[in-house]
Amino acid sequence: MDMTPLTDEQIVAFLDDALPAEEQARVALAAANDPSVAKRIERLAVDRDALNAGFDAMLAVAPLIAVPDAPANEPGQPSGWRHWVLRGSAAAAIFAVGIGAGLFLARTDAPDDWTVAVADYQVLYATETLTTLPLPDAARRTSLARTGAALGLELTEDALAVSGLAFQRAQILSFNNAPLAQLAFLDSNGTPFALCFRRIDAEDSAPVTEDLAGLASVTWHQDGFGFILIGGDDAQAVESWQKQFADRMGT
């Protein structure tokens, strides 16, 4: 009998009836006998009937969208969505139905994939992650300079000197095949924090505070970079540090 530990992915496949019969039975047995498995199932279980009811209702409020009369490869007619403009009654129908569609959405923003990835990684950090092998000053400075260079941003320790956070090291991670900088800090309690950033094709945006993976975080866009400052559970502290970092980046 297979005794390897169950992954969440296997539990999800079990819930989705997507496992081969033998494995399906194995997970069912584990669920019946092991309270920790039952607990994990609870954390992963989603009411799919409710979900489908919600999405079915969305079809009921779908606007009337005209199928184009002719393919856009007629002479003189430009192709592609860029040239398509919603006119007249179609636009009016969409506006009216937009209110119905708003029924389903409580917030305006979903977190970006990359910030969720950063959070999922940061949640693994403990004080010891950064104190077990502390970098000598020169190496710390080098890590910062090289990380900055990889992102095309000149970084100095002075720029990062924010009261209450001690810079530990910088490293270069990768997201979607492009460099992602991680600057690691510890506060006076030994709580780990990270300031991460990557190049992003977007306008500057106001800071957004949110809980990601159980950590307090603030994300924002500035000068062609996306930033996230994350760590601990004190949103106000993170917001205050964010303002200081944002000011320093802007000079």
Added chain:
Amino acid sequence: MKTKNDRVVREGLPDLMPRLWRYGMVLTRNTEDAAELAQATAMRALERSGQFQPGTRLDRWCFAILGSIWKNELRSRSVRRGEGLVPVDEAALSDTAPHVDVNISAREVLSKMMELPEAQRETMFLVYVEGYTYADAAERLAIPVGTVMSRLANGRRRVNEQMGSD
């Protein structure tokens, strides 16, 4: 073959438009962008009707086109605009959508799912709403099956973490 395919695609599109819009809503979270995406998809589907294999699933073929337009054309524009939806209070809703009866738990789980990061949101939509198998979803999204399963696990976990937290 082109004229026959064109007819098959043209005849199939009207029934598909609400689902194209709905998929567009999952990706863009914006009514106008979803409508624009649905129309762009329909136009592209007609342009490429010669490539469609009659007898195969038109909906899946169109969803692949929609996904491609979003990823390669519309997405960066939407990020630059930083758009979002404005929540509307319930009094305004009852006049415009009187026949739509959605109970609280359906509304809540839908709302939490729509707040997920795009990768998890889209994957859960394809598998749990549009009925894609893990393998079909992997092909549609050009990712490994393992990544599909991770996204589903992460999405489910996050929906549960967020439930009841407003």
